[in-house]
Amino acid sequence: MSVKPQSVSAPFAGPFALGTLAADDGRAFPALVDGEGRVVDLRTALDDPALTTRGLLEQWPTVLPGLREIAADARVARHPLSDFRVLAPVEPRQIFQSGANYRQHVIDLHVAHRDPGDGRSEEEARAEAADIMDRRAAEDLPYVFIGLPSSVTGPYDDVTLPAWAKKPDWELELAAVIGRPAYRVSPEEALEYVAGYTIANDLTDRATVFRRDMPQIGTDWLRSKNAPGFTPLGPWIVPSESFGDTGDLRLTLKLNGEVMQDESTKDMIFDVARMVSYASQTARLLPGDLVLTGSPAGNGMHWGRLLRDGDVMDASITGLGAQRTRCVGEAS
Known part of the structure; x- marks a missing residue:
């Protein structure tokens, strides 16, 4: 629907x-x-x-x-x-997703996910996260992983929350749409390969992000991010020539009318050009592919309020229009 x-x-x-x-x-x-x-x-x-x-x-x-x-x-x-x-405005062959790319968001998650036995104060944990972000930026190491095209759905379609997803969360993101094959391009030339931009909501089940049975393996992005419909996309691809700069776009997500995310792309650790360039150093980016650039602070884990049946998300990004997604709980 x-x-x-x-x-x-x-x-x-x-x-x-x-x-x-x-x-x-x-x-x-x-x-x-x-x-x-x-x-x-x-x-x-x-x-x-x-x-x-x-x-x-x-x-x-x-x-x-x-x-x-x-x-x-x-x-x-x-x-x-x-x-x-x-x-959805395009059927991508590849989706390159970025984690930990908004400074305040990373600090919030670092605090939310710390070990229960961690005796440090919240201020100490936030200071540690800030140091990590500064080091990553200096060493030019974005965090990029792969998403599945089968997770993409339209900007106004209902999204089913699987019964196994115990902590489904929202992640509003600016997505760059590739318009030329790009391989090992520099940050200085990377934007020449971007046809335009669109809105993505990278839904994530927080309960399955980490493999508790094998913690040494780390994150399980297949399980936590790639259920059918977990990437509402669009409504439009707006040509990049319509944007003078993507460095100060406003991302706003409302849950049932209440603002949850409201941040500028100025809070990005790595800008669009650096994200596209970094992904292209390993993979060959193809026309229609998506490079998601991370989500700002204000996710459900921060608020202590995850998605549930009947929730409606309204998401917008400056110059890209808006999408509306209703959540439908799957019967267990």
Whole structure:
């Protein structure tokens, strides 16, 4: 189930954004959405019946000028956004996820997850976490791991909370969408490989993050982050040219109308360019891939309030619109 997009609409930066929509027949198609909430079917506009949003991204450097022309041409047929269902804007082949990339968030988690037998004060634990963050930044060591495309769902779709997930949490994140194959690119050139940005909510079951049966192995991201629907994505991909800088975007997540996360990307330890560059040193990033850049302070573990059946999350990032996700508990 999903809610109507117009009920959660929010402006995006620039003259147009890209999305993936579906009509009553259920067939998905790539769309250009203008600032007035009108839709251009890009299969028709670009005369390619088999076109997908990822296919557009695979041609990004050459197709972008044409998209600008379509957005500016009043003669191109447009349709009301309310006629369509909004899907996740792209089907990525790879998802690169970042952990521990917002300074205050890391400090909060460090305190929340410390050993019960730790006799230090909270102030001492926070000071230790701050020292760790400073060292990581100086040594240029982001923390990146892999997510599964099967976890992606639309920005207005319900998300099922599995019965086994005892501590499901939210993590609002800015996601960079790759528009050119990138391998071993420098931070100085990394943003040239980013087609645009979108919103991701990287849901996490805190109870299964750490392997208690084999603590020496560490984190279990497969179990804790990759259930179906655990990555609500979108609604739009806003071209990177519409952003002068991503260094001061506001991320806001509300739970049932109450603000839980409200932070600027200024609190990032590693900016978008450094995250993309770092991931590319090991892997070849492909068009349509996502690089999630971490979540700010204000997660459920901080508040002592995890997700449960009936909760509604409203998430927004400056210039990228907004998403709304309702949680549905799975019967045990």
